[in-house]
Amino acid sequence: EAQVTQNPRYLITVTGKKLTVTCSQNMNHEYMSWYRQDPGLGLRQIYYSMNVEVTDKGDVPEGYKVSRKEKRNFPLILESPSPNQTSLYFCASSLFGEEAYEQYFGPGTRLTVT
Amino acid sequence: QQQVKQSPQSLIVQKGGISIINCAYENTAFDYFPWYQQFPGKGPALLIAIRPDVSEKKEGRFTISFNKSAKQFSLHIMDSQPGDSATYFCAAINYGQNFVFGPGTRLSVLP
Numbered sequence: 772e773a774q775v776t777q778n779p780r781y782l783i784t785v786t787g788k789k790l791t792v793t794c795s796q797n798m799n800h801e802y803m804s805w806y807r808q809d810p811g812l813g814l815r816q817i818y819y820s821m822n823v824e825v826t827d828k829g830d831v832p833e834g835y836k837v838s839r840k841e842k843r844n845f846p847l848i849l850e851s852p853s854p855n856q857t858s859l860y861f862c863a864s865s866l867f868g869e870e871a872y873e874q875y876f877g878p879g880t881r882l883t884v885t
Numbered sequence: 886q887q888q889v890k891q892s893p894q895s896l897i898v899q900k901g902g903i904s905i906i907n908c909a910y911e912n913t914a915f916d917y918f919p920w921y922q923q924f925p926g927k928g929p930a931l932l933i934a935i936r937p938d939v940s941e942k943k944e945g946r947f948t949i950s951f952n953k954s955a956k957q958f959s960l961h962i963m964d965s966q967p968g969d970s971a972t973y974f975c976a977a978i979n980y981g982q983n984f985v986f987g988p989g990t991r992l993s994v995l996p
Contacts, residue, residue: 775928804984813891813974813988814929829983861928872917872978876928 773798775877777862783883784852792847792880794862801867803845804829804874805837807858814861820845821867852884889977891987898994904962906990908975911956915977920949920960921986923972932973933960965994 775796784790796803804819806829816829820839834856836848845864849856859881863874890909898904910918919934935942935949935958942949948961962969975987 806984806986811894811988814984814986816983816985819983827983830985863928868980869917871980872919872934872976873931874921874929874984876930879926879928 773875775862775864775875777860777877777880779880780878781881783885785885786853787851790849790852790882792849792860792862792882794845794847794877795843796845796862796864796875797843798864798875799842800864800875801842802865802871802874803839804863805835805845805847806861806863807831807856808861808879809858817847817860849882852882854884856882857884858882889975889985889987891975891990893990894988895991896993898965898992900965900967900994900996902965902994904960904965904969904992904994906960906973906975906992907957908959908987909955909957910977910985912977912979912985913956914979915985916980917978918949918951918958919976919978920947921974921976923974923989929974962992965992967994967996970994 778793805817806814815831818837820826862877865871865874920932921929922932923929946963951958972989
């Protein structure tokens with residue numbers, strides 16, 4: 772089954788404790804992206820990657836890191852989480868170029884930072 | 886920061902009615918304008934999309950109207966059904982660059 776998987780689905784952590792949210796897709800997509808969803812703000816893009824070893828900042832990259840060492844994986848790293856990073860996070864993937872408008876989203880990771 | 890504005894924030898429609906959601910953008914370099922539908926507890930899923938050189942696209946009960954000169958586009962849901970109750974996001978994309986989403990519209994269709 773074609774899908775984007777994220778782990779964990781739920782995470783409660785404390786300020787400053789480094790964490791990684793994993794994202795994996797099995798559709799051989801070139802393009803992958805991370806978003807955060809907050810009430811009233813919609814989905815805001817954190818980072819995106821057009822291919823292996825190519826990453827770029829989205830609209831809200833501060834406090835986050837990403838890496839793309841393999842085509843299928845795109846982990847999101849919070850090196851020192853803060854309470855304002857409490858949010859619902861989505862990973863997404865798509866083909867590149869003209870087909871990029873059809874993004875496939877994972878099920879989401881709800882993160883709480885206390 | 887690029888922006889896509891969306892209205893209304895929430896919408897209540899009777900079953901069989903027409904739901905209309907409006908969006909406006911600023912950056913003329915956008916290449917594609919998709920609409921996504923999100924049910925509670927799920928990730929968004931593509932509903933319908935339009936290129937800026939097309940004024941209207943229809944897929945079943947869903948229609949996008951696009952006004953390039955006004956930099957506005959809208960989603961019309963005809964014969965709205967309770968199963969259409971969800972949050973709808975308009976978006977704009979630059980090929981090979983970033984996605985920008987509107988803040989979302991929560992649609993409730995009453996039976």
